[in-house]
Amino acid sequence: MTLDFSKPLYFLAPLAGLTDLPFRSVVKKFGVDVTVSEMISSNALAYGSIKTKKMLEKSSLETPYSIQIAGSNEDIIKRAVDIINARDDVDIIDLNCGCPVPKVVNNLQGSALLTDLKKMGKAIETIKKYSNKRYTSVKIRLGFAEKNHIEIAKVCQESGADFIAVHGRTRSGKFKTPVDYDAIAEIKNTLKIPVIANGDIDSKDKAKWVLKHTNCDGIMIGRAAVGAPWIFKQIKDDIDKVTPNLIKDVVIEHFEQMLNFYGDYGVILFRKHLHTYSKHGYKGASEFRDKINRESDPKIAKEIIEDFFKNNKLS
Ligand SMILES: Cc1cc2nc3c(=O)[nH]c(=O)nc-3n(C[C@H](O)[C@H](O)[C@H](O)COP(=O)(O)O)c2cc1C
Secondary structure: OOOOOOOEEEEEOOOOOOOOOHHHHHHOOOOOOOOEEOEEEHHHHHHOOHHHHHHOOOOOOOOOOEEEEEEEOHHHHHHHHHHHHHOOOOOOEEEEEEEHHHHHOOOOOOOHHOOOHHHHHHHHHHHHOOOOEEEEEEOOOOOOOOOOHHHHHHHHOOOOOEEEEEEEEEOOOOOOOOOOHHHHHHHHHOOOOOOOEEOOOOHHHHHHHHHHHHOOEEEEEEEHHHOOHHHHHHHOHHHHOOHHHHHHHHHHHHHHHHHHHHHHHHHHHHHHHHHHHHOOOEEHHHHHHHHHHHHOHHHHHHHHHHHHOOOOEEO
């Protein structure tokens, strides 16, 4: 499998707790090119956690598929890579250099690697050296407290990354400060390897604008795909609105995928997705959410969901 960077590539961003196998397989049907696992701790992988191993699984639709790991200890990273190497259904191993969460940062992982570029470089080199996958990639932010994006991006390239994805904020910017698309463009201008732009891309017009403004090789969308996995089709096929019927079918399919993957517990895990799916201007959405929050039986939950999305009109 090779990635064709001759035209823009569309990535689903990794979102811990959201972009699991059921969600990714739903998004895949709307034309996203590359899907990425949720962030997987290299420690948990190396020490053989069963829950973590389940996170490696992909749907048969997901090719090319990227597994994102977090880590900084070279030995642990090597052991995590060995485990991923045993799966022949993975095309990319991605290193997380963006996660701002204190639990991750305090272990010198995620965005903390941006404060120690030597360590970051070694982590990338370790993946590149031991991985048997076609691609090694890195997902970065623009810096930790301050921007030093060019320096960071160059270390990624020099350490053997085949491409990078850039969330256009620093770690201090968390998920709210304005995304600096000029800085993403500067990175694209400097590097020889492909660069994927990420951050606050939430419509087809914004997607077009970001591609033009940054000249990047693709875009990565996260939060805007939650509750609206069809955004990739809207962008690719230039569609303004989707029909209530399509939304209903997507919600039911997603729900069924959750049950297949998680068993009955999928009903509870699906609540957060229903909250976003029901935000498209439906009447009675808050009553629906109250009702579904109290239901854990799959059959009854399905009836409630079908009834809400079938008999509802978008306001
Ligand atoms: C709930 C949540 C979970 C996230 N989990 C991850 C993750 O596991 N790995 C990662 O690299 N980034 C993670 N991110 C960051 C996103 O991948 C992305 O860079 C960021 O949300 C900006 O893109 P967006 O505006 O399209 O969502 C997460 C973000 C959110 C909001």
